[in-house]
Each structure stands twice: as structure tokens, then as C-alpha cells.
Amino acid sequence: MLQGIHHVALICSDYQRSKNFYTQVLGFSVLAEHFRAERQSWKLDLALPDGSQLELFSFPSPPERPSRPEACGLRHLAFKVADMASAVAHLTACGVEVEPVRTDPYTQRLYTFFTDPDGQPLELYQTPVVVVD
Structure with missing residues (x-):
């Protein structure tokens, strides 16, 4: 049935800063990049060497999600x-x-x-x- 993880999706607060981090620092390859005008949102599909993907989204003023201490999720x-x-x-x-x-x-x-x-x-x-x- 399940064969593995296809992608993980992250929402970022500063699209260009996160795009640079994931492509320039971590070295992910850009598969596709789209600006969705109706949502004022970028969607960036990134490839990892093993074939899995990371989707990077931006939205205007996304709420912060607690991370530490150990938050659920x-x-x-x-x-x-x-x-x-x-x-x-x-x-x-x-x-x-x-x-x-x-x-x-x-x-x-x-x-x-x-x-x-x-x-x-x-x-x-x-x-x-x-x-x-």
C-alpha cells in the first residue's frame, strides 16, 4: 500500500530567505515554482537526491506554530x-x-x-x- 514519503510541506514567513536556505545552503534542486496570485502565495517544489520532495509555501502573515518546548505535531x-x-x-x-x-x-x-x-x-x-x- 504505502511506498514511502513523497513530500513534506512547510510554510515559511519570508519566501526568498527560505528559498535561499533550502536551495543554496541545503542544496535542494528546484522542480517548479509558482506564484498563486489569488492566494498571494508562492509554492516551490524542491527535490532531494533520493527522489523525495519538499514543498515550500508562503502566505501573507502566517500564524506562528509553537515548536519548543515539545509541541504536538x-x-x-x-x-x-x-x-x-x-x-x-x-x-x-x-x-x-x-x-x-x-x-x-x-x-x-x-x-x-x-x-x-x-x-x-x-x-x-x-x-x-x-x-x-
């Missing part, structure tokens, strides 16, 4: 990385504040958190490198 969005040190170094070089890297006590994998321009918690989670012969 989406807790965070996690992205796979093969090399935690390189990913953290890239984010830091781009001026993104990254929490100290920790080890998941259950999987022994490295992970860390940072936020997007609107404070949405984002996670980097190191996955094993798969070698194909």
Missing part, C-alpha cells in the same frame, strides 16, 4: 547524510548554528540538529555508506 524533519563532519562543516560555513553532534543510544548513529530560518527543527542523521560492486 511535527517534531522535526530529518535528512540522511553519509558524512556528518562534512555536512556540519558546510552548514557552519554558511552561518547555520548546529548543535553538538551526538550518538543515538539505540542505533549508534551520529545525529545533530539545526533550524531553518523560521525555527523549524531539522536533523542530520548519518547513515551507512552503501558500496556497490
